Amino acid sequence: MDRRSFVQLAAAPAFVPASAFGANDRIDIGFIGLGGRARWLIEHEEFPGGQIVAVADCMLSQCYEAAKLKPSGERWKKYPGYRQMLDKEKLDAVFVETTTHARALIMIHALEAGLDVYGEKPLTLTIGEGRALAGAARRYNRVLQTGTQQRSIPINAWASRLIREGGLGKVHTVIACNFEGPVGWYPKPAQKLPDGLDWDQWCNQTELRPYHVELRRRWAWYWDYDGGGQSWGVTGWGAHALDQAQCGLGADETGPVEIWPDSEALTAKVTMRFANGTELKCEGKPRPDHSDLGAIFIGEKGRIEIKRGTCVADPPELLAGAPPDTPEGPGENRYHIGNFLECVRTRATPNAHVEAGHRASTLCHLVNICRDLGRKLRWDPEAERFVGDDQANSLVSRPRRKAYELPRIS
Secondary structure (H helix, E strand, C coil): CCCCCCCCCCCCCCCCCCCCCCHHHCEEEEEECCCHHHHHHHHHCCCCCEEEEEEECCEHHHHHHHHCCCHHHHHCEEECCHHHHHHHCCCCEEEECCCHHHHHHHHHHHHHCCCEEEECCCCCCCHHHHHHHHHHHHHCCCCEEECCHHHCCHHHHHHHHHHHCCCCCCEEEEEEECCECCECCCCCCCCCCCCCECHHHHHCCCCCCCCCHHHHHCHHHECCCCCCCCCCECCCHHHHHHHHHHHHHCCCCCCCCEEEECCCCCCCCEEEECCCCCEEEEEECCCCCCHHHCEEEEECCEEEEECCCCEEEECHHHHCCCCCCCCCCCCCCHHHHHHHHHHHHHCCCCCCCHHHHHHHHHHHHHHHHHHHHCCCEEEECCCCEECCCHHHHCCCCCCCCCCCCCCCCC
């Protein structure tokens, strides 16, 4: 499978746009991408101090279907393209819930328009996109929250802080699940395009392939569109688990310096070593209790396994004073969405800020690149380049289709 050529946009000085909140300091929200994840958030979560006023999707009928989930949906402005929504609506923030391969460009356009952004995970398709996105957020002085909601769940945040502050002593090992990678898309006979679907817009940066329902519905399985976004995939639940590892290690501004597979198989177990000697091992098998969404931290004083909304420790006394568990399901995102909207008001840094989201996504991409090449790699987390390895560096980014290039941030 051919992959990426490196594109990196440098950060530049920031400005503060002149947009103001709506009546009574209400935050006017737009949604871009009205698929399953967006509908879940709309139906099951609250937006404290905010109100959805506009939605956009490259298949307009999805906007109308999503609007049925809320009584206010009839009043939402509905657009077949996000650029029209950004041009016509006076929004304060957008939730970008699109396919992974379209997400970075859309988020950058929203940042350019002066909007704060809640971007679904994985934040990007490539490492190069992540650096460009972080540069844009700084250039336009915007709030960007990555949709890794465990960052805001009280027990997860408490346990992560405990580990960062030395509650386990020196952490020598972190264990996460051995998540599945993406597969290649093989051409299939063209099918009839559904009425109202802008297929060119859907394909975004990728090749304008013939329409096929499997490609549209199962895009997260395929390399050109995601990094293994299915449930047990590297950029699916793996994005949560590897973000949990980064959060507990306090590695939001950095990353590993070495990464290697235990074999040449595309399902190889992968180990990453950080500069301080801590090793992150992707080796556990998928489990049905959503332990996959977290990580096990092993240090001098014991071990803590942080799951989604719950923790276990050995010895148990390590968790003395911990907040109560948060049940998984409807409402679990309230802390994260609330944190985002509060930061929109106050201009504080959100819990899953753009750099944290980029660095966690980078771990996912490193796993895929390491498996793809089947050998040990050295990574410079400051330069965000592989050391002395042109082949690996060619996979940091990828060519983009004309009209879907990332804008140059000056």
